[in-house]
Amino acid sequence: MTGLVTVLGSGAMTNTINGIVDSDVMLVIGSNTTETHPIIGLRMLAAAKKGSKLIVADPRRIKLCDSADQWMQQRPGTDGALINALCHVIIRDELEDKEYIAERAENFDAFKESIADCTPEWAAKITNVPATVIEEVAHIFAKADRAGIYYTMGITQHTSGTDNVCSLANLAVITGNLGKAGAGLNPLRGQNNVQGASDMGCNPTFFPGYQRCDDETARKKFAEIWDAPITDKPGLLATEMGDAIMEGKLAGLWIMGENPILSDPNSAHAKKAFEQLDCLVVQDIFLTETAEIADVVLPAASFAEKNGTFANTERKVQRVRRAVPPPGDARDDLSIINMVSNRMLGNRHGGYQGTTDPIYHTVPPLASDVFSEITKCWVAMEGMSYDRLEEGALAWPCPDTDHPGTPILHESGFPRGKAWLSAITWDGPAENPDDEYPLVLTTGRVLYQYHTGTMTRRSEVLENSAPSAYVEMNPADAEELKLADNEMVRASSRRGSIELAVRITERVDKGIVFIPFHYKEASANLLTNDALDPHCKIPEAKVCAIKVEKM
Ligand SMILES: Nc1nc2c(c(=O)[nH]1)N[C@H]1C(S)=C(S)[C@@H](COP(=O)(O)OP(=O)(O)OC[C@H]3O[C@@H](n4cnc5c(=O)[nH]c(N)nc54)[C@H](O)[C@@H]3O)O[C@H]1N2
Numbered sequence: 287m288t289g290l291v292t293v294l295g296s297g298a299m300t301n302t303i304n305g306i307v308d309s310d311v312m313l314v315i316g317s318n319t320t321e322t323h324p325i326i327g328l329r330m331l332a333a334a335k336k337g338s339k340l341i342v343a344d345p346r347r348i349k350l351c352d353s354a355d356q357w358m359q360q361r362p363g364t365d366g367a368l369i370n371a372l373c374h375v376i377i378r379d380e381l382e383d384k385e386y387i388a389e390r391a392e393n394f395d396a397f398k399e400s401i402a403d404c405t406p407e408w409a410a411k412i413t414n415v416p417a418t419v420i421e422e423v424a425h426i427f428a429k430a431d432r433a434g435i436y437y438t439m440g441i442t443q444h445t446s447g448t449d450n451v452c453s454l455a456n457l458a459v460i461t462g463n464l465g466k467a468g469a470g471l472n473p474l475r476g477q478n479n480v481q482g483a484s485d486m487g488c489n490p491t492f493f494p495g496y497q498r499c500d501d502e503t504a505r506k507k508f509a510e511i512w513d514a515p516i517t518d519k520p521g522l523l524a525t526e527m528g529d530a531i532m533e534g535k536l537a538g539l540w541i542m543g544e545n546p547i548l549s550d551p552n553s554a555h556a557k558k559a560f561e562q563l564d565c566l567v568v569q570d571i572f573l574t575e576t577a578e579i580a581d582v583v584l585p586a587a588s589f590a591e592k593n594g595t596f597a598n599t600e601r602k603v604q605r606v607r608r609a610v611p612p613p614g615d616a617r618d619d620l621s622i623i624n625m626v627s628n629r630m631l632g633n634r635h636g637g638y639q640g641t642t643d644p645i646y647h648t649v650p651p652l653a654s655d656v657f658s659e660i661t662k663c664w665v666a667m668e669g670m671s672y673d674r675l676e677e678g679a680l681a682w683p684c685p686d687t688d689h690p691g692t693p694i695l696h697e698s699g700f701p702r703g704k705a706w707l708s709a710i711t712w713d714g715p716a717e718n719p720d721d722e723y724p725l726v727l728t729t730g731r732v733l734y735q736y737h738t739g740t741m742t743r744r745s746e747v748l749e750n751s752a753p754s755a756y757v758e759m760n761p762a763d764a765e766e767l768k769l770a771d772n773e774m775v776r777a778s779s780r781r782g783s784i785e786l787a788v789r790i791t792e793r794v795d796k797g798i799v800f801i802p803f804h805y806k807e808a809s810a811n812l813l814t815n816d817a818l819d820p821h822c823k824i825p826e827a828k829v830c831a832i833k834v835e836k837m
């Protein structure tokens with residue numbers, strides 16, 4: 287949920303997955319696409335085969351590097367400098383799309399001024415990427431007719447996450463790559479319905495449809511639709527809640543479908559906070575580490591056991607249909623919410639009068655009722671209905687019932703009129719290596735496991751494919767520490783310590799190590815830093831300082 291910031295309207299792909307094969311150039315930055323979005327990864331490989339140039343920017347030699355025309359191996363946390371230098375070269379060599387900028391962007395002069403000193407030589411010192419490679423990549427990108435940018439957590443999980451995304455937006459705008467096929471700014475979203483969750487306002491600053499809670503007119507509109515008063519005080523973001531509990535400002539929490547005891551950076555701090563709550567409710571399909579310390583556990587139904595819609599990363603809303611009934615007393619999430627709110631309302635409006643259907647275990651209002659309310663709340667989905675979705679998925683905006691949906695955003699302009707080119711100064715990560723903690727740790731995922739493993743570690747085939755935690759380390763570092771491949775080591779940061787096997791590999795550069803965060807027996811988040819991006823409050827899961835010791 288914390289994943290992506292809202293730029294240019296919302297954090298979704300501006301373009302389509304199938305359209306990737308139409309690109310002339312793909313810049314994949316901070317996304318291990320073949321492992322984390324395998325289907326999209328296949329499209330990229332197909333595009334590369336067709337002649338599209340693939341540029342990868344990643345501190346690790348990920349699989350995509352094998353098919354790449356250029357690989358920029360930047361140090362973790364230096365993307366801002368790298369992207370500014372790409373923009374610098376493009377403008378220095380007059381490769382920017384002048385017509386597009388004049389027509390569709392503002393603040394160009396101030397932006398140009400802000401990157402005047404961001405030479406490739408300057409960036410090479412910060413990033414470790416040779417200046418000549420930065421120049422070459424800038425030329426390939428700017429000269430392409432259709433260049434698409436694809437990014438994920440390598441870009442966003444930093445204290446500079448918002449800045450990084452804005453810098454990528456600058457790059458797309460000055461090269462005229464928004465609003466046409468095979469191009470665009472494309473955050474690949476992580477979960478099956480994280481897009482739908484943010485579209486529906488699972489964020490304290492927004493109502494459904496990115497309508498702001500601090501906007502008086504929006505508040506009035508929703509107070510009317512929901513027939514209830516609405517406060518003008520914004521809520522807390524998930525990453526702000528730990529501190530709020532510690533300060534005594536938050537006494538109860540109802541967690542649905544998250545396992546923060548393993549997934550929150552600096553998770554020992556998170557756990558301490560949760561243990562202080564007066565009341566912790568966890569609603570999950572399995573008894574997770576977080577559910578184990580809960581006062582109440584509500585057993586939920588999985589995706590295959592319920593009806594509704596999911597919105598995917600390319601803004602496509604699609605129907606989900608129950609294939610099997612939920613086991614035992616488990617109920618779909620909506621029914622659980624209905625049952626609780628029914629009791630909370632004390633039958634105000636006569637309550638929902640919901641009876642539990644013995645076969646389907648659903649309590650009204652049903653997912654279809656909720657969907658028709660959505661279409662009344664947000665103009666971008668006003669033209670959708672379950673009937674239309676029977677014919678196939680629709681991409682928002684879809685403002686009326688004969689509108690075909692909008693696969694590519696910004697074809698005729700931007701929601702705010704013109705695109706704002708922001709002046710971004712690169713600022714390093716919150717924690718840098720020193721004598722005591724000399725290694726830079728970055729964390730992430732492997733193909734066979736999903737996050738905290740509550741689901742994938744219960745599957746024998748997946749678990750056997752990636753059964754245990756490890757730390758990837760360059761041979762030069764391993765030699766200094768006199769480590770043999772697969773030897774058990776202790777990894778420690780200022781926040782905690784874990785024991786795991788070392789995997790000696792050229793995949794990472796000297797001074798950089800990588801740990802997947804899937805394994806509770808060696809949880810990477812005991813080490814990570816919970817420093818937050820000041821704008822969207824995403825934690826810096828991609829950079830912290832650690833040491834590794836022989837045991
Ligand atoms: N198999 C599998 N697939 C998944 C998931 C899963 O758990 N397992 N989770 C899903 C979810 S919710 C999400 S959000 C996505 C995440 O998808 P990704 O973001 O692709 O996954 P990560 O492994 O977190 O990180 C991506 C890449 O960022 C690189 N990286 C590390 N530090 C930096 C840096 O400072 N700069 C740059 N540019 N790159 C850096 C890493 O080397 C890695 O290759 O995956 C989704 N798909």
Ligand SMILES: Nc1nc2c(c(=O)[nH]1)N[C@H]1C(S)=C(S)[C@@H](COP(=O)(O)OP(=O)(O)OC[C@H]3O[C@@H](n4cnc5c(=O)[nH]c(N)nc54)[C@H](O)[C@@H]3O)O[C@H]1N2
Pocket residue numbers: 287288289439443476542543544545546549550551569570571572574586587588589619729730731736737738739740741803810811814827828
């Ligand atoms: N160090 C480090 N930490 C990270 C990251 C990183 O790259 N590095 N990535 C971050 C990112 S991008 C993400 S998205 C988070 C993920 O963090 P979490 O969301 O906490 O991780 P999951 O293991 O996916 O937990 C989802 C839970 O939902 C349950 N579930 C599945 N389906 C349903 C359902 O239909 N209903 C209900 N009620 N429950 C359901 C699952 O059983 C599981 O327990 O981790 C974050 N933490």
Ligand SMILES: [Mo]
Pocket residue numbers: 287289476477
């Ligand atoms: Mo995510």
